[in-house]
Amino acid sequence: MSAAHLSIELPELPPEAQTLRQEVRAFIAEEREAGRLPPPRKIGLGFDREMSRRIGARSWIGMTWPKEYGGQERSALERYVVTEELLAAAVPVGAHWVADRQSGPVLLKFGTEAQRRAYLPRIVTGDLTFSIGMSEPESGSDLASLKARAEKIDGGWRINGRKIWTTNAHHAQYMIILVRTSEATGSRHEGISQLIVDLSLPGVNISPIVSMANEHDFNEVLFEDVVVGDDALIGKEGNGWNQVSAELAYERSGPERWLSSFRLVSELVGALGPCVQSASQEELGRILSHLLALRQLSMSVASMIQQGKSANMEASIVKDLGTKFEQETVRVVRNIVSAEDLTANGREERLRALLIHAQQYAPAFTIRGGTNEILRGIIARGIGLR
Amino acid sequence: MSEHRIFFRETVERILADALDKADIDAAEERILPARLYEALNENGIPLMLVSEDKGGIGATVADAAAILRAMGEASAPGPILETMLGQQLLASVGLEFSPGLISLVFVDGIDVPELGATEWSNATVHAVPWGAAADHVLIVARTAAGTQLIVTNGADWTATPERDAAGEPRDNLSARSLPVTVIALANGDAYLRAAAVLRAAQCLGAIEWAFRRSVEYTGERKQFGREIGKFQAIQQMLAELAGHVLACVGLVEAAAEGMNPQLIAAARSRLGDAIDATITITHQVHGAMGFSLEYSLNSRTRRLMAWRDDFGSTLYWRRMLAREFTHLQRDEFWPAVADSGLAAVG
Numbered sequence: 161m162s163a164a165h166l167s168i169e170l171p172e173l174p175p176e177a178q179t180l181r182q183e184v185r186a187f188i189a190e191e192r193e194a195g196r197l198p199p200p201r202k203i204g205l206g207f208d209r210e211m212s213r214r215i216g217a218r219s220w221i222g223m224t225w226p227k228e229y230g231g232q233e234r235s236a237l238e239r240y241v242v243t244e245e246l247l248a249a250a251v252p253v254g255a256h257w258v259a260d261r262q263s264g265p266v267l268l269k270f271g272t273e274a275q276r277r278a279y280l281p282r283i284v285t286g287d288l289t290f291s292i293g294m295s296e297p298e299s300g301s302d303l304a305s306l307k308a309r310a311e312k313i314d315g316g317w318r319i320n321g322r323k324i325w326t327t328n329a330h331h332a333q334y335m336i337i338l339v340r341t342s343e344a345t346g347s348r349h350e351g352i353s354q355l356i357v358d359l360s361l362p363g364v365n366i367s368p369i370v371s372m373a374n375e376h377d378f379n380e381v382l383f384e385d386v387v388v389g390d391d392a393l394i395g396k397e398g399n400g401w402n403q404v405s406a407e408l409a410y411e412r413s414g415p416e417r418w419l420s421s422f423r424l425v426s427e428l429v430g431a432l433g434p435c436v437q438s439a440s441q442e443e444l445g446r447i448l449s450h451l452l453a454l455r456q457l458s459m460s461v462a463s464m465i466q467q468g469k470s471a472n473m474e475a476s477i478v479k480d481l482g483t484k485f486e487q488e489t490v491r492v493v494r495n496i497v498s499a500e501d502l503t504a505n506g507r508e509e510r511l512r513a514l515l516i517h518a519q520q521y522a523p524a525f526t527i528r529g530g531t532n533e534i535l536r537g538i539i540a541r542g543i544g545l546r
Numbered sequence: 547m548s549e550h551r552i553f554f555r556e557t558v559e560r561i562l563a564d565a566l567d568k569a570d571i572d573a574a575e576e577r578i579l580p581a582r583l584y585e586a587l588n589e590n591g592i593p594l595m596l597v598s599e600d601k602g603g604i605g606a607t608v609a610d611a612a613a614i615l616r617a618m619g620e621a622s623a624p625g626p627i628l629e630t631m632l633g634q635q636l637l638a639s640v641g642l643e644f645s646p647g648l649i650s651l652v653f654v655d656g657i658d659v660p661e662l663g664a665t666e667w668s669n670a671t672v673h674a675v676p677w678g679a680a681a682d683h684v685l686i687v688a689r690t691a692a693g694t695q696l697i698v699t700n701g702a703d704w705t706a707t708p709e710r711d712a713a714g715e716p717r718d719n720l721s722a723r724s725l726p727v728t729v730i731a732l733a734n735g736d737a738y739l740r741a742a743a744v745l746r747a748a749q750c751l752g753a754i755e756w757a758f759r760r761s762v763e764y765t766g767e768r769k770q771f772g773r774e775i776g777k778f779q780a781i782q783q784m785l786a787e788l789a790g791h792v793l794a795c796v797g798l799v800e801a802a803a804e805g806m807n808p809q810l811i812a813a814a815r816s817r818l819g820d821a822i823d824a825t826i827t828i829t830h831q832v833h834g835a836m837g838f839s840l841e842y843s844l845n846s847r848t849r850r851l852m853a854w855r856d857d858f859g860s861t862l863y864w865r866r867m868l869a870r871e872f873t874h875l876q877r878d879e880f881w882p883a884v885a886d887s888g889l890a891a892v893g
Contacts, residue, residue, distance in 0.1 A: 164762035166757075166793045170801055185882065192878075197876070248881040422881070430877030434610045438866060441873070445865025448872065449798075449816035449886065452809070456797035474793065481790045536786035537779075543762055543789055 164543045169460035169472065176234075177241045183246040186387045187218060197251060199427075201513045204377070206252025207331055209286070215246070216286030221260050225268060225337040229280035235320050236466035239404055240415065240459060247419040248426075254328060259283040261338035262410045264335055265355070270395030275356065279334070280515065293323040293337030293357070294404070301534045304348040304401065305337070308383065310339040310355055316389040317341070317355060319363075322382050325528075329366050329379035335359055336382075338404060341397050352400035355392045361478065362386070373520040389434050403474070411529050413461040413475035418454040418482035420452050420525070421489045424518050425451075427511045431502050439497045447492050450485045454478065473542030476535040481530060491516070554595070554606065555613045561586040562621040574624030575714035579680055582834050583623060584648070584877030593627070594644075596635035602644055603634070608741050612748035612803035619854075622846040624715050626650050626677045628745050633685045636738060640696060640730045650675050650701070652737055653858060659688040660729050662695060667725040670704075670878025678718030679706035694735025698728040712852035714735055726814035740811045742858040744803050745813050750854050751799045753847040754821060757829040758792050760844060761785060764833055781832060788828045809887035812868035819861030822851045 191197040196211070215221060220242045225231025246253050264283050267275050273333050282288045299306040310319020319339060330333065335357045342351035359366065363386035369378040370448060425447070436444070457478050464471040497503055503512040526532045540546050561583065570580035574705030587593060596611055597603025611631055618627060633649030636885060654676050654792040658665040672678075672686055677876055680699040688695050711717045732738070776783050796818050802810040826848045830837045837844040855861060875883055 164759040164760075164789075166789060166796060168793060168797050170797070170804060181885070243884065245881075248885070292700075311879070414590045426877045429872055429875055429880045432873050434874040435871075436869070436873050438862075441866040441869035442862050444873070445812070445867070445869035446820070448868050448884070449813035449865065450794075450820075452813040452887065453794040453798040453817045455884075456801050457794060460797055477790045477793050479796055485883055533783065535782045539786035539789050542780035543764065543785065545762065545782050545785060 165257050165444055166543075167459065167480070168460045169463060171237060171456070171463040173241070173459070174235065175202065177238050180234075180238055181241050181245060183218075183477075184220070184505055184541045186241055187215075188245065188251065191251070197380060197403055199510060200250045200423055201510055202373075202375075202517045203423060203514065204373075204375070205254035205257055205420075207254035207257045207328060208252040209289075209331075211252050212255035212286030214286070215251075215256065216284055219284070220246075221286055222258050222264050222280060222284040225264065225280060225284070225478075226418075227270070232278070232285035237459065240253045244415040244419065244455075244458075248422050251519045255289050255331065256283065256286050257416075258292060258327070259288055259290040260331075261414060262292070262407045263334075264392065266336060266403060266407050267356075267408055269406065270354070270399075272391070274391060275394065279356075281388075288334065289328055289332040291326045291329045291332040291335045291359075291379075291381075293335045293339075294321055295325045301342040301531055303404075304352070306338060306340060306352070307415070308337065309340045310341050310353065312341070316387055317392060319355065319383045319386040319388065319543050323378065323462070324378075324380045325369070326381050327377050329359065330368065330376070332359055334392065335381065338400055341400075347453045349401035352396050352404075353397050354394040354400045354403055355388060356394055357383075357386065357392065361388070371521075371524070373517060373524075408530065409470075409472050409475045410478055412479040412535070413458060413465075413471060414420075415455070415458050417479045417529075418451065418458070418485050421486045421522075422451075422510075423463050423491050424514050425489060427508075427514055428496060428502075431508045431511050432496070432500060433442070436496075437499060440499050443492045443496055447485070447489050450488070451482075454482050454485060457481070473539055476530075476538040479529065480532050480535045480539065486525045487522050489520045494519070547739075548610075550606070551610050551613050554610050555617055558592065558617045559616045561590065562617060562623060566621055566623055568846075569720060571622055571843075573622060575710070577680070577708065577716050579648070579677065580623070581627050583628075584625065584672075588646075588760065592869055593630045593646075594634050596631050597638045597644070601638045602884045603638065605849075606634075608744060608806060609800075609803040612745055612799070615745050615753035616748040616755075618797075619749035619847075619850070620756045621853055622713075622753060622756070622843075622850055624713075626681065628749065629676055629681075629685075632738065632742055632745065633683065636685060636687075636696060636732075637683075637698070640732070641700065642728070642730075642837065645683065647681060648701075649683045649685060650678055650681035651679060651685045651742070652676075653687045655689045657688070659667045659686070659690060659695065659697060660727055662692070662729050662731055664727060664729050667697070667699075668723070668862065670722045670725040672721070673719045674711075674717040675720050676711075677716045678704065679708060679716060684720065687732060688737060694732045696730045696732045696735075697729070699725055711778075713846070715847040717796070717853075717855065732840065737806075739858060740808060743815055743864065744799070744806070744811050746854055746857050747799050747811075747818055748803060750851055752794055753850050753854075754792060754795065754818075754825045757825050757844060757847045757851075758785075758788055761788070761832045762828040764836075768834075768836075773834075784828045784832060788824055791824045795821045807887060808883070809868060809871050812864040812871070815859065815864035816861060816868055818866075819855060822855050826851060852859065855893070
């Protein structure tokens with residue numbers, strides 16, 4: 161069958177997933193009741209350590225991981241259900257997000273037994289925040305050109321270099337950093353390794369980067385002669401590129417790729433009455449259909465991951481479609497707000513604030529986690545063009 | 547996919563390979579139905595597949611029929627096969643005697659139709675009836691102030707003015723001074739509209755898949771500037787974008803046909819509208835001037851997409867339907883309604 165035959169299996173949600181969905185909704189209702197979940201005025205993942213601990217107490221972090229490391233051995237689809245419910249309700253999950261989604265899975269897949277025991281049980285309680293050390297000032301889409309290096313020393317590694325766009329580095333205890341550990345002789349993808357770094361070590365210097373949405377999520381992290389032990393190496397020396405490729409599939413297919421602007425749509429629907437002009441219905445119907453399509457795809461990818469299938473191209477498609485959808489959503493909400501005159505004279509003040517923030521934030525959707533042009537390169541390879 | 551469905555799909559793919567060629571597809575523009583194809587479909591009981599077994603059919607599901615229509619769309623098979631399949635189910639469901647032959651089917655809204663129980667329709671007119679002049683039976687599902695009714699007519703009793711759709715297939719205007727009719731109340735007219743909509747969606751999906759696959763192949767064949775055009779990033783980016791549309795529609799159309807959930811069906815038709823725009827634009831752009839000739843097969847798919855996209859409820863109609871499922875909700879009710887509408891298959 162030609163590579164250009166695209167197919168996807170329909171996800172089958174196990175009955176436990178439905179029960180779980182109700183449990184998550186009940187949790188969200190409790191949080192709202194207790195006043196710990198005010199309706200947001202911003203989009204993006206909020207950071208709230210205590211919230212992450214409460215979610216951890218429900219066993220919803222690292223829930224697919226083996227029980228011996230604190231996991232619940234639940235399915236990828238069950239994790240998917242928890243994730244989408246939390247995101248749709250705008251629960252601030254930023255404190256555990258990266259660790260749950262990719263750092264933990266990387267440690268499980270490539271880490272040593274000692275590393276798993278050291279980190280995973282503290283991730284599942286919501287106590288540990290991880291950050292991702294991939295991009296550098298001179299290495300964006302061309303990640304393999306990275307300059308940060310770790311030099312082998314007696315008993316460990318000495319790290320020098322600069323990482324950028326590091327979300328939550330100012331809150332995180334650890335970073336999984338991608339560094340060059342030896343010169344590439346053939347492919348540039350050789351000689352790259354992943355190390356786990358305690359961000360409180362001497363020589364680590366974290367400085368904020370304020371985004372155009374006027375927020376401090378990102379950081380630049382400078383490493384000057386930072387010394388870590390041999391036990392900091394994840395997986396095999398020189399195998400970092402392959403490890404990162406696997407990690408990016410987790411990063412790209414999740415519902416966060418099409419749910420970050422969802423709260424804007426909820427707010428819009430809440431503000432609209434049942435009597436809406438035809439043109440507004442058509443615009444809203446259109447984005448809802450894209451949302452439902454993305455959700456089907458995202459669930460299918462979770463199902464593929466569950467079955468151990470490679471979903472690199474499908475994950476790239478989810479992110480390409482999802483992020484474009486999010487930008488479209490902002491435009492459509494703006495149009496409907498205008499057509500229905502929803503925010504005039506101080507009405508729907510929260511919707512207005514959210515819309516302003518979403519517009520400022522929207523350019524990032526199609527850049528973070530791999531630009532859409534890079535993703536389409538991966539898709540083109542998947543359909544046999546490269 | 548169930549064994550049943552794989553069997554149906556393989557049967558129809560075999561029939562299409564044996565009994566349909568480019569000349570048959572082209573002949574449809576001369577109002578000639580591909581006779582070999584329809585004979586083979588009849589021999590295999592395909593037109594009756596949606597009729598229950600106790601009434602002489604196969605008792606297949608809409609999702610089974612969708613799998614077949616997807617293959618038919620991929621092959622750009624002409625003729626009112628969807629209309630015949632669904633028409634036979636309609637006739638059987640209201641208890642009318644089975645009658646073989648070609649059926650055309652239209653859904654109408656806001657035109658004058660005879661009352662329930664009437665036997666004659668004076669000054670009858672319906673427009674854009676697929677293969678209207680060729681059909682043995684013309685079924686009209688009419689939404690009226692009094693409810694939805696099914697009007698059963700004989701094709702031979704109409705006078706046809708030949709018209710055509712964007713693919714060049716007949717869409718005739720039919721009229722009659724005095725027409726014998728059977729008019730029956732249809733309790734679940736909207737369910738039939740949804741079935742027709744999702745089946746047309748499957749046909750469109752098949753055409754999209756063919757156009758996408760052919761375009762990817764073509765970029766490996768066509769050379770300019772000394773290399774295959776598929777090596778150029780500009781081409782790769784366009785086809786990657788189209789791949790996203792294709793995969794999104796595969797997931798949504800399959801889930802909609804499987805669950806027959808009203809929200810997912812409306813969503814599938816809405817999402818397809820954008821995918822069809824992208825398919826027509828990108829596959830033709832990739833093919834350059836070659837794809838614009840009548841002789842090259844790409845247009846047999848893209849023109850069918852133009853013809854089919856607004857059948858059984860336009861793209862905009864389905865968008866309005868989808869929005870109306872949600873606009874009355876409060877902010878915190880919205881997500882649960884979205885989440886609960888998408889459960890494709892609960893194991």
